[in-house]
Amino acid sequence: MASKPEWRLRFISKGKPIFGFFGKKIRDGLILKQSVPEIGKHFHIFSREDKIGHLVTHEKYPPGHWRRHTQKGEITIDELISILLIAISPPDDCPPPVKSIAELSDDSELLAWFERILPKIVHPPSDELVIIFKGIVGQILDAITQLEEGGADIDVTNIIENPESLENIKKEDIIETVTQSQLNLPDKRFGFSIDFKTIVFLIEPGLVLELYSESIAEASEILTERLGLNGFFRTISRK
Numbered sequence: 001m002a003s004k005p006e007w008r009l010r011f012i013s014k015g016k017p018i019f020g021f022f023g024k025k026i027r028d029g030l031i032l033k034q035s036v037p038e039i040g041k042h043f044h045i046f047s048r049e050d051k052i053g054h055l056v057t058h059e060k061y062p063p064g065h066w067r068r069h070t071q072k073g074e075i076t077i078d079e080l081i082s083i084l085l086i087a088i089s090p091p092d093d094c095p096p097p098v099k100s101i102a103e104l105s106d107d108s109e110l111l112a113w114f115e116r117i118l119p120k121i122v123h124p125p126s127d128e129l130v131i132i133f134k135g136i137v138g139q140i141l142d143a144i145t146q147l148e149e150g151g152a153d154i155d156v157t158n159i160i161e162n163p164e165s166l167e168n169i170k171k172e173d174i175i176e177t178v179t180q181s182q183l184n185l186p187d188k189r190f191g192f193s194i195d196f197k198t199i200v201f202l203i204e205p206g207l208v209l210e211l212y213s214e215s216i217a218e219a220s221e222i223l224t225e226r227l228g229l230n231g232f233f234r235t236i237s238r239k
Contacts, residue, residue, distance in 0.1 A: 008021065096110050139154050
């Protein structure tokens with residue numbers, strides 16, 4: 001039997017994981033759990049007809065309690081699409097309400113909105129400057145964008161054994177400034193505008209996706225609540 005696709009994001013010291021997350025695709029969805037020290041607490045997201053459901057284990061009760069799934073919820077596909085549209089929208093041009101996923105191609109108001117915003121968010125790379133993070137911050141950001149490729153282990157041995165080394169970090173050790181046209185795959189696949197108002201992703205050579213930080217933050221907050229991820233984070237933070 002073929003193994004299920006997996007990914008991880010872990011912080012390791014001397015070859016041993018000290019914190020991180022582990023994910024696995026299963027038949028009907030995805031399981032997310034803390035890689036260390038407990039593996040019982042987990043977040044499960046799955047598809048159910050025209051909805052996406054979620055389960056969070058052990059949010060209020062100890063492991064072994066009969067109410068293992070202590071948080072349950074679901075979100076409709078229409079709601080999910082509405083949230084994703086917020087993520088790609090300019091802050092001054094909010095998307096119209098999604099009436100029905102089955103009628104998206106016939107929604108003239110939504111199509112007009114797409115035609116209006118598309119040139120703003122998908123365009124050839126320019127000579128505008130973007131900030132690329134290096135060091136451990138850059139490693140974390142790169143790992144997050146590469147989860148579909150298996151994820152990554154971030155080695156923090158030096159930081160743990162020599163915390164005073166953080167005091168000697170210089171600006172050039174953390175960030176690098178390049179132009180949008182200098183972004184490349186896979187090493188420099190995305191960067192932040194100088195004022196951090198947008199995030200620029202290189203889709204392919206000659207084409208970038210530029211999204212607004214404010215819109216991404218708003219959509220992330222809504223999505224975290226509606227998908228139940230906030231409950232999962234509360235669970236793993238409890239002693």
